[in-house]
Amino acid sequence: MGGLWFTEKQTENFGITIKVNKTLHTEQTEFQKLDMVETPEFGNMLFLDGMVMTSQKDEFVYHEMMAHPVLNTHPNPENVLVVGGGDGGVIREIMKHEKVKKATLVEIDGKVIEYSKKYLPEIAGELDNPRVEVKVDDGFMHIVKSKNMYDVIMVDSTEPVGPAVPLFERGFYQGIYEALKEDGMFVAQTDNPWFKADLIRKVNKDIKEIFPITKAYHANIPTYPSGIWIFQIGSKKYDPEAVDINSIPERETKYYTPRLHHAAFVLPKFVEDLVK
Amino acid sequence: MGGLWFTEKQTENFGITIKVNKTLHTEQTEFQKLDMVETPEFGNMLFLDGMVMTSQKDEFVYHEMMAHPVLNTHPNPENVLVVGGGDGGVIREIMKHEKVKKATLVEIDGKVIEYSKKYLPEIAGELDNPRVEVKVDDGFMHIVKSKNMYDVIMVDSTEPVGPAVPLFERGFYQGIYEALKEDGMFVAQTDNPWFKADLIRKVNKDIKEIFPITKAYHANIPTYPSGIWIFQIGSKKYDPEAVDINSIPERETKYYTPRLHHAAFVLPKFVEDLVK
Numbered sequence: 001m002g003g004l005w006f007t008e009k010q011t012e013n014f015g016i017t018i019k020v021n022k023t024l025h026t027e028q029t030e031f032q033k034l035d036m037v038e039t040p041e042f043g044n045m046l047f048l049d050g051m052v053m054t055s056q057k058d059e060f061v062y063h064e065m066m067a068h069p070v071l072n073t074h075p076n077p078e079n080v081l082v083v084g085g086g087d088g089g090v091i092r093e094i095m096k097h098e099k100v101k102k103a104t105l106v107e108i109d110g111k112v113i114e115y116s117k118k119y120l121p122e123i124a125g126e127l128d129n130p131r132v133e134v135k136v137d138d139g140f141m142h143i144v145k146s147k148n149m150y151d152v153i154m155v156d157s158t159e160p161v162g163p164a165v166p167l168f169e170r171g172f173y174q175g176i177y178e179a180l181k182e183d184g185m186f187v188a189q190t191d192n193p194w195f196k197a198d199l200i201r202k203v204n205k206d207i208k209e210i211f212p213i214t215k216a217y218h219a220n221i222p223t224y225p226s227g228i229w230i231f232q233i234g235s236k237k238y239d240p241e242a243v244d245i246n247s248i249p250e251r252e253t254k255y256y257t258p259r260l261h262h263a264a265f266v267l268p269k270f271v272e273d274l275v276k
Numbered sequence: 277m278g279g280l281w282f283t284e285k286q287t288e289n290f291g292i293t294i295k296v297n298k299t300l301h302t303e304q305t306e307f308q309k310l311d312m313v314e315t316p317e318f319g320n321m322l323f324l325d326g327m328v329m330t331s332q333k334d335e336f337v338y339h340e341m342m343a344h345p346v347l348n349t350h351p352n353p354e355n356v357l358v359v360g361g362g363d364g365g366v367i368r369e370i371m372k373h374e375k376v377k378k379a380t381l382v383e384i385d386g387k388v389i390e391y392s393k394k395y396l397p398e399i400a401g402e403l404d405n406p407r408v409e410v411k412v413d414d415g416f417m418h419i420v421k422s423k424n425m426y427d428v429i430m431v432d433s434t435e436p437v438g439p440a441v442p443l444f445e446r447g448f449y450q451g452i453y454e455a456l457k458e459d460g461m462f463v464a465q466t467d468n469p470w471f472k473a474d475l476i477r478k479v480n481k482d483i484k485e486i487f488p489i490t491k492a493y494h495a496n497i498p499t500y501p502s503g504i505w506i507f508q509i510g511s512k513k514y515d516p517e518a519v520d521i522n523s524i525p526e527r528e529t530k531y532y533t534p535r536l537h538h539a540a541f542v543l544p545k546f547v548e549d550l551v552k
Contacts, residue, residue, distance in 0.1 A: 007293065013317040019289035041289040058470070061544070194334070194498050220496060220504040220544065222470050227503010228496040255544045263542035268337070268496065268531045 006037055008050055010225035011195050016052075018042065018223075024119050029111040031163045036119045042223060044119050046087060048112070049162050052223045054087050059123055062189070062229065064256040065219040065264065067093035070152050070187045070233060071100070072248045072261060073240040077151045078102070081179070083139035083167065085156030086112030088124035094154075095126045096251045103132050108163050110136040140166045146179035153180060155188035160199065168199065170206040173234065177210050185235035190216075193271045194226035204275040207234040215240055216275040217264040219255065230271065241265050282313055284326055286501035287471050292328075294318065294499075300395050305387040307439045312395045318499060320395050322363060324388070325438050328499045330363050335399055338465070338505065340532040341495040341540070343369035346428050346463045346509060347376070348524045348537060349516040353427045354378070357455070359415035359443065361432030362388030364400035370430075371402045372527050379408050384439050386412040416442045422455035429456060431464035436475065444475065446482040449510065453486050461511035466492075469547045470502035480551040483510040491516055492551040493540040495531065506547065517541050 004022075009015040024036040024044065035047040043056030054062065067090050071077050078101045082090050086107035094103045105127070107113055113134065116124040127134055135142070143153075153176050157164040166172055167188075176186050190196075190203045200216070208214045211234030221229045233240055245258035267275070280298075285291040300312040300320065311323040319332030330338065343366050347353050354377045358366050362383035370379045381403070383389055389410065392400040403410055411418070419429075429452050433440040442448055443464075452462050466472075466479045476492070484490045487510035497505045509516055521534035543551070 011317055013295035013315065015293045017283065017291045017293050039289065041287055218496075220494075220502070222502035222504070226496070226498035228498070254546045257542075257545050257548070259542045260544065263539035266533075266535045266539035268536060269533050270530045272533070 006035070006039075006047070008047070008052055014195075016223070018045070025115050027111060029109050031109045034109075034111055034115065036115050045223075046112070046116065046120065048158055051159060051161070053158065054089060054120065054123065055223050056120065056122070058222050059089050060254045061219050061221050062224075063089035063093050063123070064253050065217075065231060066090050066154055066156060066187060066189065068251070068253065068256045069217060069231070069240055069261055069264065070154070070185055071097045073235070073238050073243050074152055074183075074185055075238070079149065079151050080104070081106065081146070081150045081153045083143065083153065083155045083157065084108070084164070085154070087116040087120055088113070088127040090154055090156045091129070091132055092123065092126040095129050095131065101131065104135065105132065106135045106137050106139045106142045108136070108138050140172060140175075143172065143175040143179050148178070148181055150180055151184050153184070153186040155186065157189065159191055168203060170209075173206050173210050176234070177236075180236060183237040185233060185238055187231055187233045190230045190232045192224065192226040192228055193230060193274055194228070197274055200230055200271075201274045203232055207232055211235060213237075213239050215265055216267060216271070218267060218271065219264060232275075282311070282315075282323065284323070284328055290471075292499070294321070301391050303387060305385050307385045310385075310387055310391065312391050321499075322388070322392065322396065324434055327435060327437070329434065330365060330396065330399065331499050332396065332398070334498050335365050336530045337495050337497050338500075339365035339369050339399070340529050341493075342366050342430055342432060342463060342465065342507060344527070344529065344532045345493060345507070345516055345537055345540065346430070346461055347373045349511070349514050349519050350428055350459075350461055351514070355426050356380070356428045356430070357382065357422070357426045359419065359429065359431045359433065360384070360440070361430070363392040363396055364389070364403040366430055366432050367405070367408055368399065368402040371405050371407065377407065380411065381408065382411045382413050382415045382418045384412070384414050416448060416451075419448065419451040419455050424454070424457055426456055427460050429460070429462035431462065433465065435467055444479060446485075449482050449486050452510070453512075456512060459513040461509060461514055463507055463509045466506045466508045468500065468502040468504055469506060469550055470504070472501075473550055476506050476547075477550045479508055483508055487511060489513070489515050491541055492543060492547070494543060494547065495540060
């Protein structure tokens with residue numbers, strides 16, 4: 001175990017530990033502690049407040065699985081909003097959808113964007129796409145000010161720590177409902193069912209009270225706590241489980257496939273029980 | 277990070293670290309290093325050669341997902357063999373199937389059985405079921421000696437380290453083919469696709485050369501490397517993906533469901549590419 005290791009305590013009593021070649025950048029930004037490190041196992045990695053945000057090796061899972069299920073469900077997702085997601089990975093996946101005319105990224109911490117562009121260029125590369133508008137701003141306030149504006153909203157936040165805390169409140173989901181057009185839908189990451197069962201249960205309940213269609217799905221992310229991650233959809237009209245997979249165009253992906261679109265919604269029993 | 281922590285290096289450059297209340301038993305057996313520890317996060321845990329074998333908190337995933345997919349595929353699994361699996365978890369799940377008349381467990385290391393019974397009683401409890409025969413013996417040799425004998429064989433081994441190395445050889449799968457009846461099928465755990473892609477590719481290729489039907493499926497296991505685990509089926513006649521889920525009786529499970537039976541075979545793209 002010699003040398004430099006970055007250890008994330010994923011719970012009080014459990015953590016992962018990752019060998020680090022060198023630290024690329026460390027800074028206490030206005031909002032959070034930002035660490036960018038180079039690792040032999042996962043390539044360059046971004047940590048916020050000591051939690052893994054993304055790594056070059058496994059980033060494709062989270063980013064594909066946030067973007068494609070909703071964009072392949074909504075028939076005409078012209079105007080898309082991403083709250084958070086300053087690394088640009090979700091934007092990169094959104095740009096694979098030709099129906100999207102405009103994607104707006106509202107990231108509270110400009111430093112995340114700056115250092116992702118510098119050290120995670122294959123993740124952040126599409127942030128300069130002319131179809132993308134990047135705003136360094138408070139996503140919660142942006143939602144409050146937006147009415148009947150977006151077809152799809154994606155909440156790519158950290159876990160409910162630091163600046164992301166309000167993004168897990170019921171009032172935020174109500175704001176999202178109002179920011180969406182009459183057939184709009186949204187997706188948010190809601191952490192993992194092994195260590196954060198209560199959070200998943202609460203968010204699912206909150207969204208169910210607001211949206212007529214509420215669905216949860218999962219993906220495997222090795223650098224995230226427990227290796228399984230839950231995404232929650234709230235939709236005014238379109239049901240992601242009703243999608244005809246034969247209608248989904250082939251796109252270059254490493255995790256998502258049309259068949260997986262449906263399989264991802266089939267949850268392990270104990271997770272199903274959380275979102276009943 | 278004060279106090280006692282058990283760290284498993286899952287790769288050269290990545291590990292998990294688990295707070296330990298106390299060590300219950302530590303022994304260098306004839307075959308491997310055995311550690312039984314009590315942890316606040318996962319309950320009692322069994323480690324062999326420093327690798328997590330099972331924990332009270334998440335054991336149900338591995339054990340259910342090894343047993344139920346094949347037993348719900350084979351129409352008449354009367355005679356079942358488990359190679360390894362001395363903790364008894366797979367046997368416990370097999371015993372939920374009333375069609376199974378006899379299950380034989382062949383575990384090379386009697387100490388695993390002894391200390392699982394002592395410290396993991398809710399996992400090992402069915403080892404004393406009258407339908408179960410427990411043999412402390414070399415599973416590889418048991419397979420070599422068995423011809424046309426079993427309906428279903430389950431290989432519940434460690435990773436290919438120490439006594440489990442021969443259980444990942446092509447010759448072993450040929451032996452399994454011969455030990456199975458003419459409509460028999462088997463399942464083996466084949467590690468994870470993030471850090472052991474070559475192993476999964478090799479095992480899949482080996483099994484494909486021997487069995488007419490070869491399928492891989494996955495499950496999420498938080499204490500195993502990368503959190504996603506692959507199981508590989510070789511079958512002489514029955515296709516696990518052809519099962520009518522309406523024919524599957526309700527059984528008490530925490531992970532497996534009839535719907536998940538099919539979803540588990542839908543693999544992420546990069547895993548699908550390993551087992552094409």
